[in-house]
Amino acid sequence: MPGCVHVVDDDASFRSAVERRLKNAGYEVVTYPSAQELLDDLPDESKLGCILLDVRIPGLSGPDLQARLIDLGSTLPIVFLTGHADIPTTVQTIKAGAQDVLTKPVSSDQLIEAIERALASYQAKRDQSGELDRFRSLAGLLTPRERQVFELVVRGKINKQIATQLGTTVRTVKAHRHRVMEKMQVRSLAELVSIAERLGVLQTPGGAK
Numbered sequence: 001m002p003g004c005v006h007v008v009d010d011d012a013s014f015r016s017a018v019e020r021r022l023k024n025a026g027y028e029v030v031t032y033p034s035a036q037e038l039l040d041d042l043p044d045e046s047k048l049g050c051i052l053l054d055v056r057i058p059g060l061s062g063p064d065l066q067a068r069l070i071d072l073g074s075t076l077p078i079v080f081l082t083g084h085a086d087i088p089t090t091v092q093t094i095k096a097g098a099q100d101v102l103t104k105p106v107s108s109d110q111l112i113e114a115i116e117r118a119l120a121s122y123q124a125k126r127d128q129s130g131e132l133d134r135f136r137s138l139a140g141l142l143t144p145r146e147r148q149v150f151e152l153v154v155r156g157k158i159n160k161q162i163a164t165q166l167g168t169t170v171r172t173v174k175a176h177r178h179r180v181m182e183k184m185q186v187r188s189l190a191e192l193v194s195i196a197e198r199l200g201v202l203q204t205p206g207g208a209k
Helices: 011-022 035-040 062-071 088-094 106-139 144-153 159-166 169-184 189-199
Strands: 004-008 028-032 050-055 078-082 101-105
Touching: 004 011, 004 035, 011 028, 011 106, 028 035, 035 062, 050 062, 050 106, 062 078, 062 088, 078 088, 078 106, 088 101, 101 106, 106 189, 144 159, 144 169, 144 189, 159 169
Parallel strands: 004 028, 004 050, 050 078, 078 101
Antiparallel strands: none
16 A cells, blocks of 8 residues: 655664665655654645654654644554553553554564554545545535434434424425435435434434434
8 A cells, every 4th residue: 555654763774774665665755853853844644644653752752743743633643663662651652542553673564564554544534534524515415404304314203203393294204305315325214324423413402312
């Protein structure tokens, strides 16, 4: 899986060795001798990528950089590298969302496997985010009444109950349901409920439960 790996490590010889390994494996590589340099030139998140980050860097440490990136809203996965197996730091970074923690020296196979996992995870999240945007756009096409019918349908209300609640006829509710299914581009109630869950509709007080 091609992508860009941002390598942050103060050891110049290690950066060069890793850059060579990763480029040979087909990755684009950008290196930074310090955490601050990455902060000064933040990676382009529109491109598939990940950050390979040393835990102990002079100045801003690896976990400190992780915290700063989270504050900035970065979603790039981070693979940490450490020269010393440090369980508390490993637990801290993983809890904060790190993809993996590798102990130096790391083999080429270990390194590339970890990067592939990180990139695959990032791609999956990007795909889910794109799908959610599409669902939001489709839901935006619903009229206010169709939106009401949508919210009641996914809560399990039958046509007669919806008609009574909205003060309309069963026939009209059926017509609205049909348009909701068409606009949301689904063929079954199960699909509609799944989308409603993704959109957070079932957590809103819009209809009776």
